[in-house]
Amino acid sequence: MGIYKGQTPHIVEGLYMCNGKYHKVWKTNFNMPVSYLWCGNYTMCHGWVSSYDGIMESTSRALAANGICPGFEVAESIVTYWWCVTDGSSLVGNGCLRQCWTRGSTVFVSAATPAYINISTPGPGYWQWQFWQMAYMTGLDSDEVCIDSYYCADTRVQQVSGNDVSIPNCNLNLYWGDVPSTARCSSTYMGTIWVDGSDLHFINRNCWEHKMIGNYIGSGGTPGAIYIDTNHYINWVGCTGNIYRACWRLCQFCSTFSNSSGPNPNPGAGYAGALWMDGEFGWTHLAYIGCDGAKYITGAGRDPIE
Amino acid sequence: MIPVKILTSEEAERLGLKKPTKKSGFGIKGVGCVVQGKHGGEGKLMEEIILRENGDLELVFMDPEREKELKSRRQFTGYLKQFTKIPEGLK
Known part of the structure; x- marks a missing residue:
């Protein structure tokens, strides 16, 4: 025993x-x-x-x-x-x-x-x-x-x-x-988004500046343009006309740590292209409506489910 | 390609684009299980529990042998009281 x-x-x-x-x-x-x-x-x-x-x-x-x-x-x-x-x-x-x-x-x-x-x-x-x-x-x-x-x-x-x-x-x-400063910028800038060089920058809901480093996918774009492609990824055009695609995106689940019961938010394709700084979850990501009308999130940092 | 229209968070909410906050908080933050076996042998899953982020404790599965054993100790009913959700068959 x-x-x-x-x-x-x-x-x-x-x-x-x-x-x-x-x-x-x-x-x-x-x-x-x-x-x-x-x-x-x-x-x-x-x-x-x-x-x-x-x-x-x-x-x-x-x-x-x-x-x-x-x-x-x-x-x-x-x-x-x-x-x-x-x-x-x-x-x-x-x-x-x-x-x-x-x-x-x-x-x-x-x-x-x-x-x-x-x-x-x-x-x-x-x-x-x-x-x-x-x-x-x-x-x-x-x-x-x-x-x-x-x-x-x-x-x-x-x-x-x-x-x-x-x-x-x-x-x-x-x-x-070597822990970096966690100081926030003024809330006045929250939601600001811009292209700097090859990267997409934004001020998130926590008032921290985040930088997305995309994958190069082509050239010939209009510098500063931002759009959603048919695979529901954010694309942007760098200052030299090169086109970049976000490294990851997730169709939103209803949970912080896992998917769970509840409807997948799908406002409809009529809202495709709408993009905002989201206040859900950790206040750190961009949210947008993809071409299929579903809500997606993306951001700086790495894909949590690579 | 769809051109981006940048909204404020408030505009997105007003248009109904944001997921209702009340839907978050129902994910899983922990799991538990009971496993039984004989010495030198493989284990058998007897019970599976998940803990939701909102504190709900859900009994996902209970093997009939586990149910019988808890009942034999007169602890089955009391044991189930901790769960906010149990399988239909155990109700």
């Missing part, structure tokens, strides 16, 4: 899911919709995650040198809590799954989720596990990663009632240096 419990925490740049999907955090915009983040097959070792990309705990990084700007995610705390009973044992109790990011002694973001652990085995020769897998991102913002400092992902399960289901805290540390 036995009762075992523990946690497997990481700080990562992204996750490979068991269903073959890749969820990227590093250098993506705040809270972009991600399709099917929590979907896939189960394995006893990993739960939903097949592997981690860019494990960064106990390391140091120079953020500015890596092209980070305010409004970009920089890391994800991913933790798998587990409880196991064997050979006729049982474990029944309530706990609170806690996950937070700290800077020194300051907790700058935290989440607490109640969990009812209830596992039991039929008898000798059997085992039963219960898993909980949680993820929590942090990004460059005046409230989050904003100064050169040690940062820490703190994960734990606190006991609430019943059998002891608590799991001691684990702190994963890393040092971020």
Whole structure:
């Protein structure tokens, strides 16, 4: 008979899911919709995650040198809590799954989720596990990663009632240096969009200037022109007449982290070409209506589901 | 190609182009599962739970063996109370 419990925490740049999907955090915009983040097959070792990309705990990084700007995610705390009973044992109790990011002694973001652990085995020769897998991102913002400092992902399960289901805290540390300023420009400029050289610049809803670097697709355009192509990508013409296409776009889901129930917003093709700085999700992206009448989002940073 | 017409966020909202804010917040922020097996053998998925961003806890799947075992311990009803949504067959 036995009762075992523990946690497997990481700080990562992204996750490979068991269903073959890749969820990227590093250098993506705040809270972009991600399709099917929590979907896939189960394995006893990993739960939903097949592997981690860019494990960064106990390391140091120079953020500015890596092209980070305010409004970009920089890391994800991913933790798998587990409880196991064997050979006729049982474990029944309530706990609170806690996950937070700290800077020194300051907790700058935290989440607490109640969990009812209830596992039991039929008898000798059997085992039963219960898993909980949680993820929590942090990004460059005046409230989050904003100064050169040690940062820490703190994960734990606190006991609430019943059998002891608590799991001691684990702190994963890393040092971020050369953290760029998170200062905002005047709100007067919010929504401004322009072409500078080969790139598309705009002031997002957080009043940060973001720069989209597109893929070169041709020449002969009218400098400064912006349009939506038949594949629903934003195109723009650079100062020398070269035409560029945005590296990514997403047809909007109804969720911050995954698609979920609810209608896909489709105002109709009559609105095709309408473009604005959106105030949904992380306030960091451009929204527009594609040729098919659906709402799309794009922006600076990397495609979160490459 | 469609020329872009730049709107303010307020204009987009007035035209009904923005997704209603109330629709966000229903994604998934955590998952849980219960797996059972014999020593030296493969595990069998007994239960699957998802936690929504709005705090809703949904029971997606429960194996009949798990249901029977919880009922034998007289904990089935109490266990289900934590969920805001359960499969039709368990109601």
